[in-house]
Amino acid sequence: MRAELFHPDRDEISLDRVLHALSDPIRRDVARVLHEEGSRVCGQLDYPIAKSTLSHHLKVLRESGVMHTEVRGTTRVITLRRDDIDTRFPGLLDAVQVTTPAPALTDA
Amino acid sequence: MRAELFHPDRDEISLDRVLHALSDPIRRDVARVLHEEGSRVCGQLDYPIAKSTLSHHLKVLRESGVMHTEVRGTTRVITLRRDDIDTRFPGLLDAVQVTTPAPALTDA
């Protein structure tokens, strides 16, 4: 946990990776929550999966460039990289229903 | 090859599956070509992969609901299910750059 967390630069954000990251309903829901609330402490996410599994999903989201993770003491604050995604792939967040207040976590 | 090919109904099209289908650059390029040209005979697609691999990709695209395959004699004509995708996920095709005349096949 010492080394800084990897985040791709804006221009390195790959559509392949982003689409893959968003092809999972939990990851999409995390993105949706971040969109709604701006940011969030990891621990305040609640899904019916193991901690390590959630950690994995958050890593996929981070490494794909969808969100940013800031280390703050023992907690991590995650944030949607809205500007970066919007710039690289305009309309994507809307299209994948991340900006929808809706039910979420459905395999729509 | 006798049984009819599976195509999901419009309401059965899953965002999970569609995003996964479109997370591959070749599959996205096929979608782009179909967008540009309306439809295409499978054999007129040219990618540096084995025929069986392409066949697999086309199956993923078909089963996810992104495209339709019509059997015509020994050939198959594939078509983008534009209306269905647009209805279910407005803006998605634009956002994933399927509607971009551009370079394509880049891991943008």
Added chain:
DNA sequence: TTCGTTGTTCGTGAAACATCGAATAAGTCG
């Protein structure tokens, strides 16, 4: 320093994917 909290990493399976070449099936044309 010791404890509790927060998250990540590790080790490990199970499942899904991508890829290929060879075999197969269906249709068309001689």
Added chain:
DNA sequence: CGACTTATTCGATGTTTCACGAACAACGAA
């Protein structure tokens, strides 16, 4: 029928992904 064309399916292989529990690391507070 037989050869050819088109495309899928099969079988094999290797990779990646997802999932879990256990162990570990970092920090803050007692």
